[in-house]
Amino acid sequence: MKLYSGPLSLFTAKVRIALREKGVEAEIIDVPFGRQGYQPKHPEVEARNPKAQVPVLVDGDVELWDSTVILEYLEDLHPEPALYPRDPAEKATCRQLEHYADEVLFASIFPLVQEVFYKTDPAARDAVRVAESTATLRECYAELDARLAGREWFCGDYGVADITIFLCCMFGATLGVPVEDTTPHLATWIERMNGRPAVAAEAAEMMRFAATLPPQPAAAA
Ligand SMILES: N[C@@H](CCC(=O)N[C@@H](CS)C(=O)NCC(=O)O)C(=O)O
Known part of the structure; x- marks a missing residue:
């Protein structure tokens, strides 16, 4: 399983926390991201998501985009521990x-x-x-x-x-x-x-990444 992931993407973080909670291994592929935003776009994300956004999950022949759809797929694949109520x-x-x-x-x-x-x-x-x-x-x-x-x-x-x-x-x-x-x-x-632990680990990782980002580049004169 591969997850195209934005290091500071809230929508990807939903999926990363669910993977941690469920103990599911996935290869995390970070897309380019910085104070310039999501540029350049990762070619695999552009090819697989018509909105060219992360997260994108690839599991064999299954290719999914949108955090909500991906979370529901993970829940169906790995029902325990449940992240949705049964009722x-x-x-x-x-x-x-x-x-x-x-x-x-x-x-x-x-x-x-x-x-x-x-x-x-x-x-x-x-x-x-x-x-x-x-x-x-x-x-x-x-x-x-x-x-x-x-x-x-x-x-x-x-x-x-x-x-x-x-x-x-x-x-x-x-x-x-x-x-x-x-x-x-x-x-x-x-x-x-x-x-x-899954939430704390994710939050710490995002903070670590944020601390590595330089300030915005000075505007051209
Ligand atoms: N509804 C989508 C939203 C995804 C989204 O907005 N992703 C952002 C990163 S948090 C993105 O890829 N932005 C780049 C862009 O829109 O060009 C989801 O739940 O996955």
């Missing part, structure tokens, strides 16, 4: 929360990626855009906090919803919007997530 309603809720994290939570983080990660010089950032995204992200944290009240994990046992939401919160924190004590259920859940 249909809980499973649908888990998928819904994953979709929420991918499409809503991440949408409030992406402007921060553009303003904070890609523009290492704070003077170059659009302060209004940063403030608006920060406020939207904090609203999302408050909604997630309310949902977690009285629960250990987001739906049933630990699983895909937790992994996906955690990665968004981790990105939020590294981009200047950490989960704070004002959302205590979410803060406690983050600690619980950090206590999982």
Whole structure:
């Protein structure tokens, strides 16, 4: 099994954590990535994904793109330990929360990626855009906090919803919007997530890679 992987790709990290949790060996092939973004595109990713994005999983004749599709394939192939609830309603809720994290939570983080990660010089950032995204992200944290009240994990046992939401919160924190004590259920859940070896190992690896990146190149005069 081969995984075309972005070292700092949140969507690939979902798959890497699932592989670790399930103890599945895969050859991880890092695509080019830096402060210039995903350029040049890896030729195998361009050839196998019409959207030319990571992650892409190749397992013999099976070629898959999109983290959600890949996670479901891994679950069918290696049902234990389960990362989705078995109960249909809980499973649908888990998928819904994953979709929420991918499409809503991440949408409030992406402007921060553009303003904070890609523009290492704070003077170059659009302060209004940063403030608006920060406020939207904090609203999302408050909604997630309310949902977690009285629960250990987001739906049933630990699983895909937790992994996906955690990665968004981790990105939020590294981009200047950490989960704070004002959302205590979410803060406690983050600690619980950090206590999982697969999650901690993935987070440490991403931080190590991020530390190797030079600041953005100076603009040409
Ligand atoms: N819905 C897709 C999103 C994948 C995605 O956005 N991948 C990013 C990296 S996190 C990418 O490859 N970006 C490069 C590009 O869009 O050109 C998934 O869940 O896999």
